[in-house]
Amino acid sequence: MARAQDGDRRAYRALLEDMTPYLRTLAARCFREPSDAEDAVQDVLLTVHAVRHTYDPGRPFGPWLVAIANRRIVDRLRRHIRARSREIELSSEHETFSPDAANFQCEDTAADAAALHAAIATLAPDQRVAISLLKLKEMSLKEAALASGRSVSALKVATHRAIKSLRKRLRQSSETP
Amino acid sequence: MTSTRELIDTLVECATPVRRLRPPFVRAMLWLAFAGLVIALIVMGHGLRPDLALRLHQPTFAVTTAAALATGILSAIAAFVISLPDRSRWWLLLPMPALAVWISTIGYGCLTDWVSVGPEGVRFVDELRCLSILVLTSVPLTIALAAMLRYAAMLRAGAVATTGGLATAAITASALPLFHNHDATAMILIWNLGTALLITGITSVFGRRLFGLLAARLLASGTQI
Numbered sequence: 001m002a003r004a005q006d007g008d009r010r011a012y013r014a015l016l017e018d019m020t021p022y023l024r025t026l027a028a029r030c031f032r033e034p035s036d037a038e039d040a041v042q043d044v045l046l047t048v049h050a051v052r053h054t055y056d057p058g059r060p061f062g063p064w065l066v067a068i069a070n071r072r073i074v075d076r077l078r079r080h081i082r083a084r085s086r087e088i089e090l091s092s093e094h095e096t097f098s099p100d101a102a103n104f105q106c107e108d109t110a111a112d113a114a115a116l117h118a119a120i121a122t123l124a125p126d127q128r129v130a131i132s133l134l135k136l137k138e139m140s141l142k143e144a145a146l147a148s149g150r151s152v153s154a155l156k157v158a159t160h161r162a163i164k165s166l167r168k169r170l171r172q173s174s175e176t177p
Numbered sequence: 178m179t180s181t182r183e184l185i186d187t188l189v190e191c192a193t194p195v196r197r198l199r200p201p202f203v204r205a206m207l208w209l210a211f212a213g214l215v216i217a218l219i220v221m222g223h224g225l226r227p228d229l230a231l232r233l234h235q236p237t238f239a240v241t242t243a244a245a246l247a248t249g250i251l252s253a254i255a256a257f258v259i260s261l262p263d264r265s266r267w268w269l270l271l272p273m274p275a276l277a278v279w280i281s282t283i284g285y286g287c288l289t290d291w292v293s294v295g296p297e298g299v300r301f302v303d304e305l306r307c308l309s310i311l312v313l314t315s316v317p318l319t320i321a322l323a324a325m326l327r328y329a330a331m332l333r334a335g336a337v338a339t340t341g342g343l344a345t346a347a348i349t350a351s352a353l354p355l356f357h358n359h360d361a362t363a364m365i366l367i368w369n370l371g372t373a374l375l376i377t378g379i380t381s382v383f384g385r386r387l388f389g390l391l392a393a394r395l396l397a398s399g400t401q402i
Contacts (some may be wrong), residue, residue, distance in 0.1 A: 016185045042184050047331045049188045051356030053195040054261055054328055067262040071332050 001064075002057035016045060019065060026069050030077050040076050044069045119169045120162075126163035130155050188357075201257035201264075208253055208318075208325060215317050216352045218311060223356050232354070237282060239368035243350050245278035248272050249347035256340040258321070269336060272343060279347070311357055315347045 004012035023044050027037040047068055055064055120131055133144035134155065141152045148155070198204065232238045252272035259268045322341045329337040 004192060005195050005197060007192060009189050009192050012192045013185065013189045020181060020185070037231055037275060045181070045184060047186060049192075051262070051328045051331065054198055056197065056200075056261075064263040068332065071262065132347060148253060 001052070001055050001061050005052060005055065005057075016048075019048075020045070023069055026066075027073055029072050031080070036076075036080065040073050043076060044072045045073050115170065115173060116166070119166050119173070122169065123162050123165065126150075126154075127158045127165070130158035131162045131166075134159055198261075202254060203398060204325060205250075205254040205257040208257070208321060209250060211321050212249075212314075212318055213349050215314055216348075216355070217253065219313055219352070222354065223306075223310065226354075226356055237285070238354065241279065241282045242354055244275055244282055245347050245351035247275035248279050249344050249351060251275050252344040253322075256326065256337055256344055259333055259340065260326045260337045262278050262332050266336070269340060272340070272347075274388060276343070276347075291396050307353065308354075308355060311349055313344050316347045318348060 003013060020041060023041045026036065027040040027044075028034075031037040031040060048065065051068065055061070083177055089095075120128060123131065129148050130144070133139045133147055134141070139147065141155060144155055145152045150158075199207075226232075234243075255268045255271040257383055258264050258267065258271075319342075322345060326341060
């Protein structure tokens with residue numbers, strides 16, 4: 001570690017590679033999912049890198065590393081437990097895709113969807129393209145800009161205006177049935 | 178998600194030489210020297226209270242100020258020591274005796290001078306000036322401490338923020354009587370404990386958040402090539 005602090009990259013690589021299996025053992029004790037354990041290992045490696053100047057070569061390396069590893073693993077575990085208490089993991093049946101075939105609809109939502117599609121059809125062409133790419137096909141701004149050949153800010157403006165006029169139109173249609 | 182092997186490659190690539198930290202005692206002394214400088218500057222600006230020499234001969238005043246100062250020094254040392262990952266948590270107890278003496282002398286002063294805690298015991302005449310000294314002392318000290326201990330963000334953020342806050346609070350509380358005349362016991366209690374609770378509270382609540390931001394920045398800057 002002392003050599004790594006002086007900028008010796010080969011020593012640093014050897015050190016990181018040597019400590020990884022050990023960290024994996026430590027993390028595996030706390031996390032059931034191997035991917036969570038691997039995330040914890042990476043977190044420890046990043047922390048070791050960020051605080052490598054705090055190591056004092058006059059003191060043993062082991063306790064320094066174990067203290068950092070324990071701290072990070074406990075922090076992650078705490079966050080993990082907190083997240084699990086308020087989040088539900090999505091299973092594959094919750095996944096959805098934008099093509100029509102993947103989205104079967106019940107009668108209530110079908111009527112709403114038809115009204116929405118009708119309202120979208122009345123929009124100005126540039127606004128219709130923006131809504132269709134960004135909202136219906138769920139593309140990112142960058143992807144939509146690439147697909148439509150328009151700038152990101154133009155798309156943002158078009159979407160904003162489109163949503164405003166859609167809101168107006170849908171409100172009008174709900175008021176006059 | 179990057180694989181661990183790729184992560185190691187990236188880390189090795191940005192492994193520039195780093196300057197090792199000085200021993201925690203030396204760094205605590207540097208921060209205390211900075212605190213001394215800040216207080217000296219405020220003394221130059223505001224001037225000392227006229228009856229300071231006289232008051233220092235009074236045991237309660239002298240003990241309270243000395244205990245506050247000792248709490249400040251010891252908690253600064255404790256904060257710098259426990260900010261290092263491999264040091265024992267027992268260092269947290271270092272400022273406790275001085276803290277106990279400080280709080281008990283304030284309490285004792287209140288008990289013996291109980292009579293003076295009347296309606297005239299609470300005065301808000303010069304308090305604004307006192308508040309300005311409090312802010313002028315504690316803000317630079319907190320910023321300096323947060324900058325010096327930023328690496329602790331990923332390690333013991335809560336403990337370091339609270340101990341550091343106590344250090345700033347105690348140093349500020351020990352500096353206040355140099356300028357301000359608090360003969361009313363209730364005001365001594367409010368200012369001493371109020372300052373301590375306020376600064377320690379703010380730093381321990383916001384210190385965690387500040388350290389959270391610092392941790393994210395440290396991680397980001399650590400892996401920039």
